[in-house]
Amino acid sequence: MEQNVIDASGLLAISTRLQRLSDQIRKDGLLIYKAFGIDFQPKWFPVLYTLYKKSTMSVVSLSDEIGYAHPSTISLLKELEKEKLIRSKKDKIDTRKRLVELTEKGKTLLSTMEPVWEVIIKATAEITNTENNLMKAINEVEATLQEKSFLQRAKVYMKNE
Amino acid sequence: MEQNVIDASGLLAISTRLQRLSDQIRKDGLLIYKAFGIDFQPKWFPVLYTLYKKSTMSVVSLSDEIGYAHPSTISLLKELEKEKLIRSKKDKIDTRKRLVELTEKGKTLLSTMEPVWEVIIKATAEITNTENNLMKAINEVEATLQEKSFLQRAKVYMKNE
């Protein structure tokens, strides 16, 4: 199958390919929410969904959970606060911490979004359920990288050059 | 295998996941070039490699080839010109066109990079050759999306809600 032969340039440009695909999917995601008349940006999803599940979290634990650097989370939280979808309060025990949670408006939005998620999940499953499942591939690659980084692996080959 | 169960939030956050993986790989890529003492940024790869193979191209055809919007290519070309890795000249037939090519310095750099590519290709193959091959998955998803976009697929499910 010619289709499945991966050339060297593909492997070399893998980060570029991933980014492009990410952009493409994000743009369509936005359009889907729009089509449902929901004012929601795909980039908000990880934060809001995590708060939906866990109800209250500090900024850093939230960042860790979604895998973002904390300044990225802070800037998302700012946006979400402006939209009145989340609010925050000081942790009384550890006053360094800021505890974040959904507002009523946030909870309402999330629940109106559930039918949209159904659609997105189905469409995403449809496009990723090819011979090599993209989500599974991402999970596997992330697990592999956790064992031993890309750089460490490269170093092994460097020695043998 | 618990490991392979994809939850809904994974599918919903797919663009986020792709982007994060892309960032991670790009950063390590940069470190590999550094470890070889080569002054090279991974983002330059698609442009330089394409010029290496095709020798001379206009800005838009180059952009199409690498799958970038043309302003992105222009800003990369500016950087590469400053590095004296590429140069450009007017097309004598169609004077709107600017033809871009590698300089001698560019060609030299690319040839010193070949052993590094070997290493990157091997390390990338190592991390992507899991049960679901990431590169193949990307190729398959891109092909699937070309047939029918994410949005169009979602619309089918929207009607049935």
Place this chain on the structure above:
DNA sequence: CAAATATATGTAGTTAACTACACATATTGC
């Protein structure tokens, strides 16, 4: 218990892609 270290949050500035718009030159069609 005070000094050193660690953790939590926040700000500023960077990056690498993008879209929207502007303008010049080619091509097409009446």
Place this chain on the structure above:
DNA sequence: GCAATATGTGTAGTTAACTACATATATTTG
């Protein structure tokens, strides 16, 4: 052969993540 349209390049501004640094509060340790 000129007007309308299409194509090629360029600029300006946006976006969504990042790193580096700053500061405040907690925790650990000698």
